[in-house]
Amino acid sequence: MIRLANDPQYRKVLPDMGTIGLEHFLMVGAVLFVAGVVCMATRRNAIGVLMGVELVLNGANINFVAFARYMPLGLDGQVISLFVIVLAAAEAAVALAIALSFYNSHLTVDVDRGDRLQG
Amino acid sequence: MSSEALIPALLAAAWLLPLLGFVIQILWGPKSSRTSRASALIAVGCIAAGFVFSLSAFVLWGSGTGWAALESHGHDEHGAAHASAHGEASHEAEDHGHSHDRDDAHGHSHDAPAGEAAAHGEEAHVADGGHDAAGDEEGESAAVDAGTGSLEVITGNFYTLARFGSLRIAIDYYIDSLTITMFVMVTLIATCIHLFALGYMSDELTEDHVDHSVHLPGGKHLHRPGRFYRFFAYMSLFCFSMLGLVLAGNIFQVFVFWELVGICSYLLIGFYIERKSASTAANKAFIMNRVGDFGFLIGLMVIWTWFGTFEFGTVEVDGAAQAGLFEMVRGDDGQLTVEDGNVILHGEGQRTIPYQLLVIAGLGIFAGCVGKSAQFPLQTWLPDAMEGPTPVSALVHSATMVAAGVYLAGRFYPMFTPEVLLTIAYVGCITLFVAATIAIVATDIKKVLAYSTISQLGYMMLAIGVGGWFAGLFHLITHAFFKSLMFLASGSVIVGCHHEQEMPRMGGLWRKMPITAFSMLAGVIAISGLAIPGTTIAFSGFHSKDAIVATALGYTQLNPLHFLLFLVPLVTAGLTAFYMFRLWFYTFAGKPRDQHIYDHCHESPAVMTVPLIVLSLFAAFVAIGGEEGPLAGMLKFSEPAGVSAGLTAGEPALIALPSADYIHGHVDAAGQLIPEDSGRMSPHAEAGLYALLVAFAGAVLAWLLYGLRIVNPAEIGRHLSGLHGFLVEKWQFDTLYDVMFVRSTRVVAGWAAAFDRVVFDGFLHSVCRGTVNVSRWDRKFDESIIDGLVNLVGDSVFTVGRSLRRVQTGHLRQYVMFIAVGVMALFVLLFAFAPR
Numbered sequence: 001m002i003r004l005a006n007d008p009q010y011r012k013v014l015p016d017m018g019t020i021g022l023e024h025f026l027m028v029g030a031v032l033f034v035a036g037v038v039c040m041a042t043r044r045n046a047i048g049v050l051m052g053v054e055l056v057l058n059g060a061n062i063n064f065v066a067f068a069r070y071m072p073l074g075l076d077g078q079v080i081s082l083f084v085i086v087l088a089a090a091e092a093a094v095a096l097a098i099a100l101s102f103y104n105s106h107l108t109v110d111v112d113r114g115d116r117l118q119g
Numbered sequence: 120m121s122s123e124a125l126i127p128a129l130l131a132a133a134w135l136l137p138l139l140g141f142v143i144q145i146l147w148g149p150k151s152s153r154t155s156r157a158s159a160l161i162a163v164g165c166i167a168a169g170f171v172f173s174l175s176a177f178v179l180w181g182s183g184t185g186w187a188a189l190e191s192h193g194h195d196e197h198g199a200a201h202a203s204a205h206g207e208a209s210h211e212a213e214d215h216g217h218s219h220d221r222d223d224a225h226g227h228s229h230d231a232p233a234g235e236a237a238a239h240g241e242e243a244h245v246a247d248g249g250h251d252a253a254g255d256e257e258g259e260s261a262a263v264d265a266g267t268g269s270l271e272v273i274t275g276n277f278y279t280l281a282r283f284g285s286l287r288i289a290i291d292y293y294i295d296s297l298t299i300t301m302f303v304m305v306t307l308i309a310t311c312i313h314l315f316a317l318g319y320m321s322d323e324l325t326e327d328h329v330d331h332s333v334h335l336p337g338g339k340h341l342h343r344p345g346r347f348y349r350f351f352a353y354m355s356l357f358c359f360s361m362l363g364l365v366l367a368g369n370i371f372q373v374f375v376f377w378e379l380v381g382i383c384s385y386l387l388i389g390f391y392i393e394r395k396s397a398s399t400a401a402n403k404a405f406i407m408n409r410v411g412d413f414g415f416l417i418g419l420m421v422i423w424t425w426f427g428t429f430e431f432g433t434v435e436v437d438g439a440a441q442a443g444l445f446e447m448v449r450g451d452d453g454q455l456t457v458e459d460g461n462v463i464l465h466g467e468g469q470r471t472i473p474y475q476l477l478v479i480a481g482l483g484i485f486a487g488c489v490g491k492s493a494q495f496p497l498q499t500w501l502p503d504a505m506e507g508p509t510p511v512s513a514l515v516h517s518a519t520m521v522a523a524g525v526y527l528a529g530r531f532y533p534m535f536t537p538e539v540l541l542t543i544a545y546v547g548c549i550t551l552f553v554a555a556t557i558a559i560v561a562t563d564i565k566k567v568l569a570y571s572t573i574s575q576l577g578y579m580m581l582a583i584g585v586g587g588w589f590a591g592l593f594h595l596i597t598h599a600f601f602k603s604l605m606f607l608a609s610g611s612v613i614v615g616c617h618h619e620q621e622m623p624r625m626g627g628l629w630r631k632m633p634i635t636a637f638s639m640l641a642g643v644i645a646i647s648g649l650a651i652p653g654t655t656i657a658f659s660g661f662h663s664k665d666a667i668v669a670t671a672l673g674y675t676q677l678n679p680l681h682f683l684l685f686l687v688p689l690v691t692a693g694l695t696a697f698y699m700f701r702l703w704f705y706t707f708a709g710k711p712r713d714q715h716i717y718d719h720c721h722e723s724p725a726v727m728t729v730p731l732i733v734l735s736l737f738a739a740f741v742a743i744g745g746e747e748g749p750l751a752g753m754l755k756f757s758e759p760a761g762v763s764a765g766l767t768a769g770e771p772a773l774i775a776l777p778s779a780d781y782i783h784g785h786v787d788a789a790g791q792l793i794p795e796d797s798g799r800m801s802p803h804a805e806a807g808l809y810a811l812l813v814a815f816a817g818a819v820l821a822w823l824l825y826g827l828r829i830v831n832p833a834e835i836g837r838h839l840s841g842l843h844g845f846l847v848e849k850w851q852f853d854t855l856y857d858v859m860f861v862r863s864t865r866v867v868a869g870w871a872a873a874f875d876r877v878v879f880d881g882f883l884h885s886v887c888r889g890t891v892n893v894s895r896w897d898r899k900f901d902e903s904i905i906d907g908l909v910n911l912v913g914d915s916v917f918t919v920g921r922s923l924r925r926v927q928t929g930h931l932r933q934y935v936m937f938i939a940v941g942v943m944a945l946f947v948l949l950f951a952f953a954p955r
Contacts, residue, residue: 118929
C-alpha cells in the first residue's frame with residue numbers, strides 16, 4: 001500500500017496535503033479490524049463478540065470510504081459502506097435476539113457454553 | 120327397376136340371408152336356452168326365404184327371356200308338354216311358339232362353321248358356335264327379341280374391396296341360367312335338409328346331452344350341453360358360402376368362398392368333436408382339400424400373371440369394358456387360337472399366353488376341383504366325412520361342398536384345353552370305377568352312399584372331360600336331388616333304428632317305415648338310371664346318365680384310343696344299379712336280420728318325412744323331358760360357346776370332342792349329314808340301350824342276391840376273399856397314403872426333430888453357455904473394478920470427513936481463530952508465492 005501511494009501513476013490523484021494520506025486511513029482500518037478480530041476471539045461474552053463484529057465491519061467501512069476518496073471509484077465506496085451499516089444494524093438485531101434466546105435457555109451468554117453443534 | 124338389376128339384387132339377398140341367419144344365431148345362440156328351437160327356425164326361415172328369392176329371380180329371368188331356355192329345342196314332339204308339367208316351371212307355357220329359335224336375335228350371331236345350316240330345314244341342328252341353338256331360318260326368330268341378349272349373362276360388381284395396381288379384388292357377380300339353376304337347386308335342397316335336421320338333431324335340444332360314442336376313463340360317457348343352435352349356425356354359413364361361390368363373378372372370389380365351404384365342412388364334419396374319429400375325419404377333409412387348393416393357387420397365379428384379370432365375364436372398369444377370362448381365351452366362336460405354341464388372347468392389346476401355361480392353369484384349377492369333389496387321388500376324405508350328422512352328409516354330398524368342384528369345372532370349362540379335358544376325363548373315369556367297386560362291399564349304409572357320391576361325381580367329371588359340358592352339369596343337378604333324398608332317407612333309417620348304421624343288422628324295415636322306404640326307392644331307381652325300356656319315361660338319373668354315357672361313346676368313337684372312357688362308365692352303370700339296389704334290399708326288404716332293432720324301429724316324424732317326399736318328387740321328375748326338358752334347356756342355355764360344335768382332332772390337340780349333332784346321330788364323324796331314315800343308330804341311342812341293359816342286369820342281380828337271397832353273399836365274399844378284402848380296405852388307398860405320406864412324413868419329421876435337437880439346440884446351448892461365461896467374467900469385472908473405484912471414492916470421502924470432524928468443536932471463538940489464522944496463512948502464501 002505504501003508502494004501504491006508512492007507510485008508515480010497515483011501521485012497526481014493523491015492530494016498533496018503533506019502528512020495525512022490513504023496510508024493513514026488504511027492503518028486506522030487495519031487497527032480497528034485486528035482489534036475486532038482479537039475481541040471476537042478472546043471475549044467469552046456474546047455481547048463482547050458482537051462488539052468485535054461491529055469493530056471488524058467498521059474497519060472495513062473505513063477502508064471502503066478511504067478507497068472511495070483516494071481512488072477513482074466515484075461514490076461506490078460510500079454506497080457500499082452505507083449498505084454495510086444497514087446490514088450491521090440488521091445483523092445486530094438478529095444476533096441480539098439469538099443472544100437473548102441463548103440466555104433464556106442457558107442462563108448465560110458465555111459462547112463457550114454453546115458447543116452443541118460440534119462435530 | 121329393370122330385371123337386369125333386380126335379378127342380382129334378388130340373388131344377393133338369397134345369398135346374404137343365410138349369413139344374416141348365421142350372425143344372429145352365433146351371437147344370440149349362446150345366450151338362448153339350450154332347449155329352444157328358435158335359432159333353428161331362424162336358419163330355416165333364412166334359407167327358405169333364400170329359396171323364395173331365388174325362385175323369383177328365376178321367374179324374373181324366365182319372363183325376361185320369354186322362357187326361351189325352357190322351350191324344347193330339338194326333335195322333340197312333346198317337349199313343351201313335358202315342360203309345362205314340370206313342377207316349378209308351370210308358368211312358362213305361354214310361349215312355345217318359338218321353339219327353335221333364339222340365337223340370331225341377340226347380336227351374338229356367329230358364322231356357322233358348317234354352312235349347311237340352311238340346307239336341312241327344321242329338323243337339322245347344326246351347332247353354330249353360339250349356344251346350342253338350332254339354326255333354322257324361319258321367320259319367327261325375332262320373336263325372342265333382342266332384349267333377351269342382356270339377360271343371357273349378367274355381370275357386374277357389388278363392391279370393390281381393393282385395387283393393387285391393375286389387380287382388382289372385388290365382389291362381383293356372374294349370372295347366367297346355370298347360376299340361377301344352381302341357386303334354386305341349392306336353396307331348395309338346403310331348405311329340405313334344414314327342415315329334416317329340425318327333427319334329426321332334436322336330441323341336441325337338451326342341457327345334458329350324452330354322447331354314447333365317447334368313452335371316458337371309468338366307463339362313463341361324455342356329458343355335454345346340446346349344440347342345436349351351433350349346428351344350424353354352421354349350416355347357415357355353409358349355405359352362404361356355397362351360394363357365394365355360385366354367384367361369384369371372378370375366380371378369386373370363387374377361391375375365397377371355396378375356402379369358406381371348406382371350413383364349414385370342417386366344422387360340420389367335426390361336429391361331434393369329442394369323438395376321435397370325427398375330429399380326425401374333419402382334419403382329413405380339410406387337409407386333403409388343402410392339397411387340391413395348392414394347385415388352385417398355382418392356377419390363380421398363372422391366370423393373374425398372364426391374363427391380368429380374375430373376372431369371368433366382361434365387366435366395366437372405370438367406365439371401360441374389360442374383357443373377362445372366357446372372352447379372352449375363347450373369343451366369340453368358342454375356339455382357341457394357337458400360333459407357335461402361344462394362345463392368342465382376345466380383347467385389347469396383342470396378348471398371348473404360352474399354350475403349356477394355359478394347360479398348367481387349367482390343371483391347377485382342376486386340382487382344386489379334385490380336392491373339393493373328392494376325385495381320385497384325393498377321394499379318401501369323403502367317406503370319412505360320414506362322421507358328421509347325417510343332414511350334413513346330405514348337404515355336403517349334394518348341394519354344397521362336392522357340387523362346388525363340379526360346378527367350378529363346368530364354370531371354368533372355356534379355360535380348359537383338350538389335354539386338360541382328357542386329364543379330367545381319366546380322373547373321373549378312375550374315380551367312378553374305384554368308388555363303385557368299394558360301394559359294393561361297404562356295409563355301413565352311409566358309407567355306401569358316400570362311395571356312390573364319389574362315383575357319381577366321377578361321372579360328372581368324366582362328362583365334362585369328354586366334352587359333355589351339359590351332360591356333366593345336368594347330372595350334377597339331378598344327382599343333387601336324389602343323393603340328398605337318399606341321405607335324408609338313410610338319416611331317417613338311422614334315427615328309426617336308434618343310431619344303427621350297419622346294414623347287416625337291418626332288413627325288412629319297409630313295413631315299419633314305408634315313407635322312408637319308398638322315397639328311398641325313388642332315389643335308388645333314379646340313381647340307377649332305370650327306365651321303361653323303349654321309352655324315355657324315367658326318373659331323373661336316367662336322363663343325365665344317359666347323356667353322359669352317350670357323350671362318352673361319341674368320344675370313344677372319335678378317339679378309339681380312349682375306349683376305356685366309355686367302357687368303364689358303362690360297366691359302372693351296372694355296378695351302380697347293383698350296389699344301390701343292394702342297399703335298398705339289404706335295408707328294407709326281406710326278413711329282419713336283427714329282431715331287436717326291428718322291434719324298436721319306427722317311422723320318423725312328419726318334419727323328417729315331408730322333406731323326403733318333396734325331394735323324392737324332385738328326384739323323380741326334375742329332369743322330366745330328358746335332354747329336351749326344361750331343366751336341360753336351362754342348362755344348355757348357358758353352355759359355353761363352341762361346346763356343342765365339338766372339336767376336330769389336330770386343332771389344337773390330337774383329341775376330338777364329339778359335337779352334339781354327332782351324339783344325336785345327325786352327322787357322322789366327318790361332319791356329313793346322315794339322312795333321317797338311314798336306320799343307323801345314333802351314339803346316343805346306342806349308349807342309352809347299353810346303359811339300360813347293364814343297369815337292369817345290376818338291379819336284377821341285386822334282387823337275386825339280397826332280395827330273394829338265393830345265394831348268401833357272404834359265401835361269395837369268402838370265395839373271393841382276396842378281392843373282397845381289397846375292396847373292403849378301399850383299394851388300400853388309406854394304407855397306401857399312410858405308407859407314402861404319413862409314415863414318410865413321420866420319418867422326415869423324426870430326422871428334422873433330431874437335427875433340431877442335435878444341431879440347432881446344440882448350437883443354441885453352446886451360445887447360451889458362452890454368454891453365461893462372458894457374463895460371469897463381466898460380473899467379476901464389475902464387482903472388482905467398477906464397484907471398487909466407486910467404493911474407494913466413497914470410502915476416502917468418508918475417511919476425510921471423519922478426520923475433519925474433530926475440527927468442528929462447536930466453540931465459536933475457536934472458529935474465529937481458525938478464520939483469522941486462515942486469513943493470515945492465505946496472506947502469507949499469497950505474498951510468498953504469488954507471481955509479481
